[in-house]
Amino acid sequence: MGAIETVDLTMTYGTLRAVDAVSMQVAEGEFVGVLGPNGAGKTTLLEMVEGLRRPTSGSATVLGEPVWPRNAALLPRIGVQLQASSFFERLTAREQIRTFAALYSRPAREADDWLERVGLAEKSGTRVEDLSGGQAQRLSIACALVHDPDVVFLDEPTASLDPQARRNLWDLLSGLNESGRTVVLTTHHMDEAEALCDRVAIMDHGRLLEMDSPAALVRGLDAPARITVAPGQIDRSAGRALDGVEDAEVRVEGTVLVTREPARVVSRLAELDLLDGVQVQTGTLEDVFLTLTGREYRA
Ligand SMILES: Nc1ncnc2c1ncn2[C@@H]1O[C@H](COP(=O)(O)OP(=O)(O)OP(=O)(O)O)[C@@H](O)[C@H]1O
Numbered sequence: 594m595g596a597i598e599t600v601d602l603t604m605t606y607g608t609l610r611a612v613d614a615v616s617m618q619v620a621e622g623e624f625v626g627v628l629g630p631n632g633a634g635k636t637t638l639l640e641m642v643e644g645l646r647r648p649t650s651g652s653a654t655v656l657g658e659p660v661w662p663r664n665a666a667l668l669p670r671i672g673v674q675l676q677a678s679s680f681f682e683r684l685t686a687r688e689q690i691r692t693f694a695a696l697y698s699r700p701a702r703e704a705d706d707w708l709e710r711v712g713l714a715e716k717s718g719t720r721v722e723d724l725s726g727g728q729a730q731r732l733s734i735a736c737a738l739v740h741d742p743d744v745v746f747l748d749e750p751t752a753s754l755d756p757q758a759r760r761n762l763w764d765l766l767s768g769l770n771e772s773g774r775t776v777v778l779t780t781h782h783m784d785e786a787e788a789l790c791d792r793v794a795i796m797d798h799g800r801l802l803e804m805d806s807p808a809a810l811v812r813g814l815d816a817p818a819r820i821t822v823a824p825g826q827i828d829r830s831a832g833r834a835l836d837g838v839e840d841a842e843v844r845v846e847g848t849v850l851v852t853r854e855p856a857r858v859v860s861r862l863a864e865l866d867l868l869d870g871v872q873v874q875t876g877t878l879e880d881v882f883l884t885l886t887g888r889e890y891r892a
Pocket residue numbers: 606609611629630631632633634635636637638781
């Protein structure tokens with residue numbers, strides 16, 4: 594049984610197709626990222642899959658159960674990151690998460706462990722409205738996880754986190770996934786999707802354009818690699834004359850050689866004793882987005 598399946602899932606607002614006939618399958622234990630620019634439809638898609646919004650048409654199942662009409666049997670099995678604005682007012686961080694734990698008959702000790710895991714132990718006595726944006730975000734994630742759900746949905750979980758907290762959350766989510774949980778997150782950040790996800794769903798204007806592993810998406814591009822040789826080592830014409838090089842350009846960071854045969858060019862550079870400081874850059878998910886949409890990706 595799959596963790597998630599959607600068939601032609603659609604949400605329209607007037608003439609706007611916010612989510613346009615999205616069909617996808619997510620296997621149990623997968624880590625999936627939904628990636629796309631502002632307004633692509635990521636949140637709306639997730640909210641329909643979570644059973645929070647009624648689709649205009651199409652259907653979704655989670656763990657084999659239809660999500661709409663709202664399915665109470667699913668609630669203990671899924672974790673949904675709250676918007677910080679939906680906290681219980683005037684509670685401290687500890688009271689907040691203990692309340693969530695109690696709703697699912699989980700002991701207070703587990704709630705306190707979760708505060709520790711998201712780095713909020715020392716803020717446990719602070720009222721939720723006095724937490725910083727990043728702290729509130731981490732608390733909302735802990736509240737989504739405290740009942741140990743099988744499928745976890747997170748909407749831009751790292752949006753207001755500093756780099757260290759972002760890394761910590763990556764580790765936490767990877768750990769959850771390694772222990773068998775299915776994780777679905779939305780993100781604007783290509784690097785985040787590349788680092789964490791088994792597969793990435795690329796959305797734009799409500800449509801699901803592609804869904805595959807980051808490596809397969811990049812491989813499918815047929816984009817050339819860029820090999821940068823340290824400055825002053827080789828000029829443009831000598832670079833262009835190398836076997837396998839399609840183009841060369843001198844930049845501040847060095848001479849950039851464009852090639853579809855990076856292995857051949859690197860071995861030629863080795864023969865010329867020019868390997869010191871060489872950097873090889875293959876395609877990225879940004880190139881995939883550009884190829885799919887004809888537009889540069891702007892997070
Ligand atoms: N309740 C609503 N009424 C009308 N339009 C809406 C509503 N909710 C969302 N939209 C529109 O649907 C589109 C998709 O919005 P959505 O929030 O799903 O995008 P997103 O990819 O999550 O964007 P972001 O990255 O900015 O969060 C947007 O054009 C948005 O303005």
